[in-house]
Amino acid sequence: MSEKSEMIQQTLVLIKPDGLKKSLTGNILTRLSETKLEIVAAKIVRVTRALAEEHYRSMKDKPFFEELIQYLKGELHDRRKVIAMVYWGPDAIQKVRQLAGATNPEEAEATSIRGSFGRITTKGLYENVLHASTDESEAEREIKLWFEPDEVIVDLYPTETKTIEKEKRQVWA
Ligand code: CDP
Ligand code: MG
Numbered sequence: 001m002s003e004k005s006e007m008i009q010q011t012l013v014l015i016k017p018d019g020l021k022k023s024l025t026g027n028i029l030t031r032l033s034e035t036k037l038e039i040v041a042a043k044i045v046r047v048t049r050a051l052a053e054e055h056y057r058s059m060k061d062k063p064f065f066e067e068l069i070q071y072l073k074g075e076l077h078d079r080r081k082v083i084a085m086v087y088w089g090p091d092a093i094q095k096v097r098q099l100a101g102a103t104n105p106e107e108a109e110a111t112s113i114r115g116s117f118g119r120i121t122t123k124g125l126y127e128n129v130l131h132a133s134t135d136e137s138e139a140e141r142e143i144k145l146w147f148e149p150d151e152v153i154v155d156l157y158p159t160e161t162k163t164i165e166k167e168k169r170q171v172w173a
Contacts, residue, residue, distance in 0.1 A: 006090035010040070010156050011133040012142040013096060015083040017074035019129035024117055025083060028130060031099055031113055037089035041143075041152040045084050047073045054145055055131075067125045076127075084146045088154060093139060096132045103128060 013032065015025055045051075052072040059065050067076075074080035087096055101112025105128050108115035118128035133139035140157060149159045 008088070008090060009092040009136060009139065010086050010088045010143060011092045011096050011139045012131070012146060013085045013087055014072075014131035014146075015085075016072065016127070016129055016131060017077040017079040017082060018071075018119075018127040019117070020074075020079045020081065020083065021077040022117060022129070024129055027117075028113055032087065032096060035087070035089070035092070035095040035099065037087040037092050037095060039085050040088040040154045040156075041084075041086040041147050043084055043147075043151065044081050045146065046081050049073065051145070055142065064123075064125055067123060071125060071127065076121075086143055086147065086152055086156075088156075093133055093135060097134065100128075100130055100132045 015028055019025065019028060049069065052069045053060075055072065056065070056068055059068055062068070070076055072082065074082070089095075099113055101108030101114035101118075103114075104120070104126055105114045105118025106120060108118060108128070110116065113130060114128040118126065120126055133142050143152070143156065149157075
């Protein structure tokens with residue numbers, strides 16, 4: 001057989017604020033567990049404007065950009081957080097995108113996550129409950145944006161050791 005062998009990949013998944021507001025976390029995790037991929041990083045993030053704008057920087061020129069930033073920040077759902085995760089394993093990118101479904105929830109397969117739970121707002125924004133990276137370079141950019149190396153339990157990308165002096169950070173008192 002000349003079947004192309006599967007590539008070990010990593011992909012960023014965000015449960016967006018509408019997914020959290022609709023209490024879909026358990027459901028989405030269960031659906032994604034069908035992939036048999038491993039979760040190698042996970043956290044809850046309060047999304048700043050800077051993070052949202054960087055995440056969606058390729059959408060900068062879209063008429064709905066401002067709306068999209070407010071959406072990711074949770075301003076449309078009174079849930080100012082997202083759950084960020086890295087899924088890792090064979091063909092991770094395509095497997096997660098497949099289960100997620102098309103960007104437009106009306107066009108997404110009815111059985112997909114977005115098809116099941118997404119909606120289009122009256123303003124025309126696609127509230128599609130989760131984000132998933134579309135290719136390896138996007139995954140790399142996004143994982144590095146959302147996670148520090150020591151927050152991921154496998155070595156995904158090269159790292160370097162840096163001594164950071166006089167860095168202020170919050171520690172347990
Ligand atoms: O999220 P995905 O990669 O499937 O789609 P995208 O083209 O990268 O767009 C990013 C996000 O912008 C989508 O997930 C939607 O929330 C939003 N979007 C929208 O509201 N209306 C569109 N016509 C396209 C995207
Ligand atoms: Mg995208």
